Amino acid sequence: LPVPYRLTVLGTGYLGATHAACMADLGFEVLGLDVDAAKIERLKAGELPIHEPGLEEVLRRNLASGRLRFTTSYEEAAAFGDVHFVCVGTPQKKGEYAADVSYLDAVVESLAPHLDRECLVVGKSTVPVGTAQRLADKLVRLAPAGSQVELAWNPEFLREGFAVHDTLHPDRIVLGVASERAEKVMRDVYEPLGEVPIVVTDYATSELVKTAANAFLATKISFINAMAEVCEASHADVKQLSLALSFDERIGGKFLNAGLGFGGGCLPKDIRAFMARAGELGADQALTFLREVDAINMRRRARMVDLARELAGGSFHGCTVCVLGAAFKPNSDDIRDSPALDVAVTIGRQGGRVTVYDPVALDNARRAHPELAYGESALDAARGANVVLMLTEWPEFVTLDPEELGSVVETRKIVDGRNALDPMSWRAAAWTYRALGRP
Ligand code: UDX
DSSP states (O other): OOSSOEEEEEOOSHHHHHHHHHHHHTTOEEEEEOSOHHHHHHHHTTOOSSOOTTHHHHHHHHHHHTSEEEESOHHHHHHHOSEEEEOOOOOBOTTSSSBOOHHHHHHHHHHGGGOOSOEEEEEOSOOOTTHHHHHHHHHHHHOTTGGGEEEEEOOOOOOTTSHHHHHHSOSOEEEEOSSHHHHHHHHHHHGGGOSOOEEEEOHHHHHHHHHHHHHHHHHHHHHHHHHHHHHHHHTOOHHHHHHHHHTSTTTOSTTOOOSSOOOSSSHHHHHHHHHHHHHHTTOGGGGHHHHHHHHHHHHHHHHHHHHHHHHTTSOOTTOEEEEEOOSSSTTOOOOTTOHHHHHHHHHHHTTOEEEEEOTTTHHHHHHHOTTSEEOSSHHHHHTTOSEEEEOSOOHHHHTOOHHHHHTTSSSOEEEETTSOSOHHHHHHTTOEEEETTOO
16 A cells, blocks of 8 residues: 555544544545535534544644545545545444444445455444454455455544544554455554554454443443442442452452443443343343443432432422433533433423523533533522432532522522532532432
8 A cells, every 4th residue: 555544434423523633633645425415514624523622723734734624425435545444433222222324335446446455444433343454355356456445454442522532542443354455554643543452353352342341431430330230229328339349459449430330322321232132143142241331320310319209208209300411421422322411301391390491401401401401600500400410520519609509599409410519519409419329
């Protein structure tokens, strides 16, 4: 392949937009592609379709330098690129556990017929194990250049909210390759990142690393949330339990924060897709524990609704509930499978008047749930509330002044869904403070 490689990034969602901008920042010429023309127009104008701290600067800087461009044309992408990164989503299928990989197939089917010279296609999406080999075969079958078109699998581990940092400073790089040539190209591509551990392996293992990592993280969260359930039954304190566990280096303190549990576009659907795939492979027994991980996680949401109803006096009818947080976690506008919104919607269905506020996810929440009411600020949303639920630990919620919030609510009752508030200061201001897993 001619050096320096020219890169394309196919799909410009959370993953693709970040990857395209960061690779351009590393000095590559990059062409981003999406089938959504409106999204491409916004990106060309230096506007991100998502909220991701720090990314807009990287995008604008590289648009200005001319290293980063966008298109909707596969023909142009095929002519331009030596290395094509595939960054499309693999959402959960409706009514099923399995992942929908049709966007990946669509990319391969659109790109391959234009591939008339040597190139490397690199999958970054999270997929059911076995997908890479299937796509590799399909590429060779559909591309005019045949076996000169190779596939590599290179899972992405970035966290929303830290996407730029995680892309430029990854913990590790995993390369699923079928040839030394592909390995060499991938090592060259990531060379500008400096010293990063690289694990070179086969397609199947590389696909599994990503799914296994997310399954482990989900399990860790559900483990501490299961402990929270036991703490609730025994009047123990899960926050102190978690702190004490965290000093054991074998356990570690990360992902050990008990609360409303995990949501987002990755962990929930990835553990379900993993179970579905294991079932297809006849290995379903290996992952039955993930069913429990999922069930524990969903029970936290039900517990939150129960706690809120208890504080509301046994019923939500005639009760105003303020929900602080709509995003699935802070520093994101992503509301996919958001525990906070799920709780808000359930309380609304049970007769509560719910007012939601979120610093950046408000527009997304409004579009998805027009049936709920929304405030313009935390104080606005809390006006006249009988119960306040803090469900996404945005810094501006964690630093709320109990007196100030207390001056606008009807009754001073709060549930801390993320164990992020200081119970002492809220109780000192005459609030009834409740949390998940704490007395
Ligand atoms: C996750 C993985 O971390 C990332 O490596 C992968 O590439 C994509 O999926 P992300 O979905 O951005 O990233 O969010 P993450 O920070 O992992 O949080 C997931 C959820 O777990 C959030 O809802 C968060 O609130 C919750 N969480 C996290 C807890 O409830 N407790 C914790 O201790 C940590």
